[in-house]
Amino acid sequence: MEDKSKEVKPAKSCGCGFGPFLVGLVLALVIGWSVIPSLKLEEKKQPIAFNHTVHIENAGMACEDCHFLREDGTFNGLPDTASCASCHAEAITESEEEKRFINEYVVKGREIRNEWLVYQKQPDNVFFSHAAHSMERCGTCHTEFETTQQLCNVCHLDVASTTEPPVYKENRISTYSVNTMKMPECEACHANPGHYGTTNASNACFVCHK
Amino acid sequence: MAHFKDFTVRYGMVIDLDKCTGCGACMMSCQAENNVAPQEDASNKLRALNWLKVYRLSNGKEYPEHETVFLPRPCMQCGNPSCVTVCPVVATDKNEEGGIVSQVTPRCIGCRYCMASCPYHARYFNWFDPYWPGDLKEALSPDVSTRPRGVVEKCSFCHHRFMKAKDKAIANGEDPLMLPEEAYQTACTEACPNGAIVFGDLNNPEHRVYELKQSPYAFRLLERLGTDPQVYYLSKREWVRRLGDNYLEQEETGKPLQTLLNNSH
């Protein structure tokens, strides 16, 4: 509101017609749709500019090598320093980032898992079960998913084909990542009565909250 | 009044009061398990936040006729919860398989209507922001979100353990709704060295609670109010069972409404 009152001083309006109204309207729409939303966001960089493409195409790694379901049903979403170090204990490429990773993390024993920024980061009160959203379960009916990656990309950014990580944008007020799924998006499936009965995934609070 | 669906899985407890020594291991485990912030001064029990509280009961007689019993009180996870209908913002509900009354603190606006409605005082308010001095926050469990001031919280039957157990069952290709008894146990149940707390699916004949709840010594707290609690208590002592509910002088323990029912039929 304050921005607006500052704009007023030139008093370009003549006081007649819709002119002033329209100026105000347009200005407010621009501010409301573009300026304020962008002001709210803070851009952050990943600790290491990880190159997914290189790892998949050149090194021949599969998604599951780093992102896999553990036996106890929990999900190993991010690799830790140790698992990266199983190849990168010493530099195997010319990459500056690799060098930095080794010096900063492997050598110092710093845990990178605590530092990766998760685009889909859910707040503490959300319990998301990767086990329940597997290809075996969703894919049974949703034959449109040909690969697991396609299923993952329903919620996740498709980072597999990127050569450097997308910029992470965080809302300064809520501290949420802009890419985080919010409840209405979860409800797109969970509140769908068609799902219940097949998946037991009702829209009950305690299905997802902890 | 809202109608609550019939759950195929309905978790509940049977607490044997003849085995409870009131040591507080359940209370201590509960706090650590559920990231309840420690309290510098908890001597005002009306401000002491504990999901599970151990009461000391008395038979009301003077020495030497006196007897003492300890009674742990978690949330009763009522079949007909008085708190759920009153919540203006659906922060609390009873709608998931397992029949646990959920409390989603990010939704709670802190009006405390549910606290006024709960006759068991199972609901607690965060009067101040939680605080873990020094490095105590290192011991926070990743399983339960911390709560800010101004919201109501309560026992969830360690619901996160249910989630984990279900996930494990899914990962192993088992039915998450037919968990064996030991797959999902609450922290207090596990802790009790006397085995006074038995936890399981009240609907599942394979679980011990299924039989135990039908014991002639079983009773529930304030049953006649119609809350239909999912927590049962056991005691061979009649005075203990009688303390579980309000009785008029002439009424028989365990059969409060018999006279009334007889009259109406």
Next chain:
Amino acid sequence: MDYSKPIDNALFPKGCERCSFTKFSLFMLIPAALLLWGVISAFVVLANGLGTTGLDDKFGFGLWITVDLAVIALGAGAFFTGLLRYILNIDELKNIVSFTAVVGFLCYTGAMFILVLDIGQPLRSWFGYWYPNVHSMLTEVIFCITCYCIVLIIEYIPLILEQRKFESNKFIQHLAHNFHVYMPLFAGIGAFLSTFHQGSLGGMYGVLFGRPYIFRDGFFIWPWTFFLYLLSAVSAGPMFSVLMVTLMEKITGKTLVSWKVKQLMGKIGGTMLIVYTIGKFLDSYAWVNSVLPRSGLTFDQMFTGFVYSSFWFYAEHIALVIGIACMALPALRKIPAFFYIGALVTCFSIVLNRFVMTVQALGIPVMPFENWQWYWANWAEWGAFALILGYSIVTLAVTYRYCPLFPQEAELNKK
């Protein structure tokens, strides 16, 4: 400029005299002090959490909810007088209807303010509208009170528009006129909304089946409690308005509303009080003989000590009988002393009712192995009350000084 008159006399309602601006300013120090207290306590509560109040896990509801319920009942004069004036066309009431609207406005906005303090997460207060639980009585109350608050603002606006400063402004004159034309519509909406939330407030308590002290079921929740609360409000509301007018008369030293109008308000309130009292007595009878024994409790178990003694239970009922005697019997009503006593005891009974339904209901041990608990509001809670009191005094004083709040004033005070 006439220096014998207060400097702001050009703004006074036509034909009305007011004290000097200095005197007025000095008087304003009283509400200013109350406001200061209130602002400090509100800040402390909002900044640190509700732990700064005297509330606890047993008394989640305390002074604030009692005040909310009480002022909403007492503020019911607004909708009920509006209903009688605009819908049922009891013309006499035009002399007090604006005032009741202002009192109602203050009661409702005050209650809303206290509610914002009272909820633990004020920033989430909009969840009440966005994620409503249709089963909760509180949801109904939130919606109705908000809507009715808007209606009260609309009812308040014409009073401002009639300010002398706007006399020359055609547009505002026109607007004020339109407001008057549509006032019956707003009065109707107001009456409709009020009926619901006054009733729901009763329901809010009655549905608490875990609290045998206040629980009512079957016929005694719907429609009984619903109408009981409505009736308690429509009997106390008009009387409270009259009491407030009289208080203002004492402060200003002027006659603001004619005795005849007051008598009419009293008669209306008294009539409602008869119905309410019958309902209340039946309700109490049913509670003692049905709810309590079914819960395994006796009447005596509901009371203890002085604060929670059955004295208050009897006092609440006897006050109603006295109220009826004073207000419904024309012979007594015509005597000012009895008239005012009648109004006072009626309001007392209603406020007492809201107190015991809130605090005592929570203090009673429901589990047989519990003990009675006591609650005392602390300075921060009284501070919030002081804040709405101060705010009400300022609003009433300013409105009275500059707006034609009492149409009869000029005539009644002609020298």
Next chain:
Amino acid sequence: MQRRGFLKFALGGTVGLVASPAIWTTLYDLAYWTQNWGWIPRLQNGEDQSVATVSKLDGTPLKVRVNGGRVIRASGNKENEFSKGGLTPLAASEAQLLYCESRVKRPLKRGPDGGYAYIDWSEAERILKEKTKDAQGSLAFLTADASSSLNDVYSAFTAENGSQDFFFMPSDEQAANHAWRAMGGMGKIGYDIANSDCILSVGANFLDSWGTVAHNRAVFDETHPTDGSEAGQAIYYAGAMQNNTAAVADAWIPVKPGTEEIFLLGILGELAKNSLLVDPAISGLSAQYSPEAAAKACGCTAKQLENVVSALKNASRPLVFAGTAEGQSLGSGVHMLAIAINYMLGRINQDGGLVNLPEQAPLLPSAQSTADILERNFIAFCRQVADGSLAAPKLLFINDANPVYALSPNAKVQECFAKIAYKICFAAHWSETCAECDLVLPIAHGLERFDDVFTPYGSGSINWTLAKPVTEPHYQARPLGELIIALADELGLDLGVSDIPSLLEMRANALGADFQEYLESGATYQEANSAFTLPVISLMPLLTKKAPAKAPEFALHVYTNAAAGNPSTGIPPYANRAIADYQLQEGLCVAQMNKATAEKLGLADKTKAFVETQNGRMPVLVKLYEGIMPDTAAVMAGLGHTEFDRFSVNKGNNILQYTQIDMEAGSDLPVWSGAAKVVKG
């Protein structure tokens, strides 16, 4: 008409803003913000690990959850046969105690002004070495934990330094072992609770805090099926208050504090009545108190006494023992009488009776045997040093003990300390005793070190559980065992062990247990009690016993709350909620008494009063409780700390500073006296 233009502009702006998401999304953002307030910690999630170990606080076998290197919480170990997975409230606080503010974080040295300053470990080591060297032959060592094999290292170190002054804090164990050995027992006294079908406990809160609690309670669980079928073990509890054990016992027999011996004499007399076993000692003793007279003196009825005796007689495996609240003692008399009763019942060295646990040879050549250490009396030592009848040691090492808090002024700890030139406290938590020492060194918490629990007092068989670190020591803490070994090395002393794991391996080898296996599983090694060599129990020592003093007119029953920590830990962070309002209220210790007692004293419920002893007046809040004897008041110990952290301080007063400690005639063992008055405030 500028103003009208502005109004139109403002209207347009308002419409525009309302039609844009700015306001509405901000409302959401604010609501999300309230879930993510920066001043409230967010959760961290790493990989979970579950590490088996044992609680060094009360011997409860544990599974500790470690997540991403952070110690989350201690749970019971379900695979452990000894505890069956049970968890005591104290062991439940292990993780919180590890991180709490009262941890000693760095070495601290007291300056000349009495204030403490942080010093480096290198300097601390230097002082340690220098002081030990200087104190050659004049070192005293006090430790609180009698069940650790590491005591072999400490006592060997003390001995190698030319001193025998190695002490345990006073306890029931000391008195019971004295009695056991005096009467002919050869090893340690053992209580085979697991195999008994009828237990009479006089004062021992064995289902809450006495003995091998987790094990006792696992036994209780097994013998008391939840399905309502017949219990396999009858429990009789005799004591002043209906406490935790009494709440689940078959019967509570009120016995006034100070009359435990009389009560046991009454039992003995009743047993002797028609017994074929005639012993001059018994008949002499039982003549002092007929069952009726005993019952009258104790405050119970003769009927109650007779009932207990007939239950004991009718049981096939009865067991009788006596005890007190943690950290107290009643002298050896009660234990002698309890042994005599078991003897009368034919329960010595029987399944489910009193058993002789064979003495284990010390692991290190110069280490002292536990039995010898137990014979040494710290309170007598303090008193002698204080009054000058014994030369003060030049140096005192204190490991994890808090005598300044736990012992009454009668013990003259402070006076003794004043005469000791240099005191070094090895502590995980900053205690009242630390605040009296010249050097305070941070030692590893129980979850940060190798240690063990070896046949703790109250065991019914030789048993052994290994403790292993679940995390590296936090702050600058170091494991004391390693520190002492290193110090010995520096001083050129040979203790005969290179590090603690090898010491523990020696223990394993001595027992014939697989070290690695027990290290990994956290299981408890248990030796069967089959090959009993019957010790010749002699009742002769009883003959020397004088008739016990009459009961004090008014008695204080000092009890503990198992959740509320011990003198060495302070009150653990979460324990405040487990301290009931009948233990602490309005900042005052609560004195519970029954209505008749209160009326007699002119006191009313919830009024203030004072507990008056020879050591002063302590303010209390009176609360009525009918589960307590007449002319008796119960006050909880463990409150009134002045050190530790915010969770321990400002909570009532320390009753232990008001209770009197007497010396038992003959044995000189400390007896906690209940003599006190309660007077109007």
